Amino acid sequence: MKQSDATNPFGEFTKLLEQFKLPGFDVPAIMEARRKDVEALVTANQTALQGMQSLGQKQAEMLRTTLGELQSLVTQMSSSGGVPSPNTAELVQQTLHKALADMQELAQTAYQTQAETYTVLTKRVEENIQELKMLLQQKK
Template sequence: MADQTNPFGDLTKMLEQFKVPGVDMSALVASRRKDIEAIVEANKSAYDAMQAFARKQTEMLTQAMQDIQAATRAGAADPGKHAEMARNAWLKAVEDTKDLAEIARKSQLEATASLTKRANEHAAEIRQMLQRK
């Protein structure tokens, strides 16, 4: 595995060479690092949700195939069960759709919370920088 280096370390050294009066370059770089970490956290949440969504869809497809096979066997024996099977399939589809919507809602909530938290921290940092002058 490749040796991971801190990309912010080199950037910090480079920016500290430029002594800008009234600007704390280390704090500026640390703030940007927190921004990137918040984005990474939001992306991880979205990726995890995408995986959960795919697992749920796979589960839905597998169950649908099993239900179709069972319906085919039962339908040949008792044609009167078609309406009941269709109703059950409809209810299952509605339930699965609700589950998918819940997965998406949780993902959006987690990602938004992470980014909102960082935006609030960023606003506080800016206010603090402006008060120093």
């Protein structure tokens, strides 16, 4: 069995379809369009993966920071004999504000990733529409 070319998975399929000459059926153009579709999906998946990795890294960093702050609060509480210090309420309030800001940052990262992925796919859909229009105009 012949080994297929990983860089061009459409090559053998194109050769197979070109054997059957059909009038008005431009095999290379159709295969090129499908190749572009696959490239757009690969790009969209890479964008989504990078966004999710970034999101995971930010979550891990936020967890490390929060655990560090919690450890600091526990250390302060234990050094003062378990009695809350006057600035404990302020520290709790700052931690809550930081947590809200972190959640907003995570939401923004997720939104940006989705928007970039959507843009890649939308561009390819628009290209497909233009290609279809050109094919229909050539047949007139």
